[in-house]
Every structure is written in C-alpha cells, then in structure tokens.
Amino acid sequence: MRYGGANGVLAVSGLDLSVKQGEFAAVVGPSGCGKSTLMRLVTGLHIPQTGAVDVAGTRVTKPVSIVGMAFQNPTMLPWRTTLDNILLPLEIVEKHRRRLRQHKAEYVAKAEKLLETVGLKGFGEKYPWQLSGGMQQRANLCRALIHEPQLLMLDEPFGALDAFTREELWQVIRDLHASQDVTIILVTHDLREAVFLADRIFVMSARPGRVLHEHTITFPRPRDLELMYTAEFSEKVHELRGEIADARQAE
Numbered sequence: 001m002r003y004g005g006a007n008g009v010l011a012v013s014g015l016d017l018s019v020k021q022g023e024f025a026a027v028v029g030p031s032g033c034g035k036s037t038l039m040r041l042v043t044g045l046h047i048p049q050t051g052a053v054d055v056a057g058t059r060v061t062k063p064v065s066i067v068g069m070a071f072q073n074p075t076m077l078p079w080r081t082t083l084d085n086i087l088l089p090l091e092i093v094e095k096h097r098r099r100l101r102q103h104k105a106e107y108v109a110k111a112e113k114l115l116e117t118v119g120l121k122g123f124g125e126k127y128p129w130q131l132s133g134g135m136q137q138r139a140n141l142c143r144a145l146i147h148e149p150q151l152l153m154l155d156e157p158f159g160a161l162d163a164f165t166r167e168e169l170w171q172v173i174r175d176l177h178a179s180q181d182v183t184i185i186l187v188t189h190d191l192r193e194a195v196f197l198a199d200r201i202f203v204m205s206a207r208p209g210r211v212l213h214e215h216t217i218t219f220p221r222p223r224d225l226e227l228m229y230t231a232e233f234s235e236k237v238h239e240l241r242g243e244i245a246d247a248r249q250a251e
C-alpha cells in the first residue's frame with residue numbers, strides 16, 4: 001500500500017497475516033511501520049494497489065459494514081447525549097436506519113445493556129463532556145459494538161489514558177471479547193496490553209511494514225491482572241521488546 005501516487009510513501013509491502021474468527025489478535029511494531037494503514041486496509045478505508053484483503057470470506061472493495069472501530073481519541077458529538085452518540089452508527093448505515101426508526105426502544109435497551117457491561121450504567125443521559133476520558137473511551141467501545149460487528153478494530157484505544165484506567169479498560173475489553181462472540185484486532189504500542197489481551201501477536205517490521213514474527217499467547221482465560229506480575233508474562237513482554245528493538249535497528 002503506497003500513499004500519494006507512484007512516488008509516494010510505501011507504507012506496507014508484502015504484509016501477510018490472517019486472523020481466525022473469534023480470535024483476539026494484536027499488532028505491534030516500531031512507530032510509523034504501517035499499523036494504522038493495516039487497520040484502514042482491513043476496514044476498506046483504503047484499497048491496496050497490489051494484494052487483497054478478505055473479511056469474513058468476502059473480498060474488501062469498499063468500507064466494510066460488519067466492522068466496528070475505536071480509535072485513541074473518542075470523537076463523541078458534544079451536543080448529543082452519550083446514549084445518542086452510541087446510537088449514531090445506526091443512523092448512518094442505511095440498513096440500520098430504518099430498523100432504528102421502527103424499533104427505537106429495542107436499540108436503546110441494547111445501548112443501555114452495553115453501557116452496563118462497560119461499567120457505565122445510568123450514564124446514557126450524560127453528555128460526553130460530563131464524562132472522564134476513561135468513561136468516554138468506554139462509551140466509545142459501546143458505540144463500536146452497537147451494530148453487533150463481527151470484527152472489532154481497536155487502534156491504540158487506551159493510549160491517552162492513565163495506567164490505572166487503562167488496566168480497568170483491559171478488563172472491560174477482555175470481558176467484551178469473552179461475551180460478545182467478536183473477532184478483535186488491536187493495534188498497540190503497549191506490549192503488556194498486547195500480551196494480557198491477545199491470543200496471537202504479530203510483530204511488524206519498520207516501514208514498509210510486513211509481519212516479522214508471530215506469537216501465540218497461551219495464558220489461560222479468563223486472565224487476571226495478576227498475570228502481569230508473573231515471570232512468564234515478563235519474559236514474553238521482554239521477547240517482544242527485543243524483536244521491536246531489532247526491527248527499529250534494521251530501519
């Protein structure tokens with residue numbers, strides 16, 4: 001995938017990976033290696049000049065509607081309540097719009113259930129600016145999940161949060177993954193986050209990005225935060241760190 005025409009930036013090249021249905025995959029790598037580009041390719045926001053992307057057995061040729069997305073900065077509309085922000089994707093996608101009009105109460109109940117799942121029960125009527133950063137990110141996850149996506153793409157969703165809030169949200173994501181039957185691809189710089197959450201971790205090279213290493217993470221689920229203080233966990237994080245340091249050197 002090259003940006004800006006034939007002489008533009010080659011962001012990723014020879015990038016080959018596949019994620020199984022229901023799996024939790026994490027993608028890590030040096031800064032600027034093309035992790036966000038990978039996300040845009042999978043969601044159909046960019047179409048590669050060469051190669052192909054398949055999601056749920058279908059070739060990606062346009063933005064994919066079975067995908068939910070959450071990014072680092074939750075872009076909530078300040079004039080809408082949290083609940084109305086969560087319902088927003090349903091108003092945008094034509095096929096949901098009609099159903100939303102006819103079955104509004106059903107969708108509101110679903111949004112409220114999701115809010116409860118992420119620990120925000122009763123906050124639906126608050127405006128985003130009345131919520132803390134961590135709470136906004138929780139609501140953002142609800143918005144990404146409201147249309148029951150088969151695939152959830154998370155691009156550095158916790159990067160802007162303090163360490164404690166981040167750990168809380170790791171548990172929220174862990175539980176969502178266990179309960180929602182959704183495939184997740186998480187892009188992150190945080191190696192502990194990747195090892196705590198993922199079933200498989202892909203390590204990318206420096207730009208143009210491709211997959212250098214693949215790790216299967218076998219810690220049993222449900223995983224507890226205490227896992228992060230075990231020698232096995234530290235060893236895995238250390239190993240990943242070494243691989244990324246080598247990839248940066250090779251730049």
Ligand SMILES: Nc1ncnc2c1ncn2[C@@H]1O[C@H](COP(=O)(O)OP(=O)(O)OP(=O)(O)O)[C@@H](O)[C@H]1O
Nearest residue numbers: 003004009011030031032033034035036037038207
């Ligand atoms: N729209 C664009 N036009 C031109 N170049 C771009 C564009 N988007 C990204 N790039 C370039 O492509 C490369 C990969 O960018 P990308 O954002 O995918 O990397 P990343 O791994 O997500 O970065 P980071 O780790 O810093 O978040 C970078 O060199 C970047 O400058």
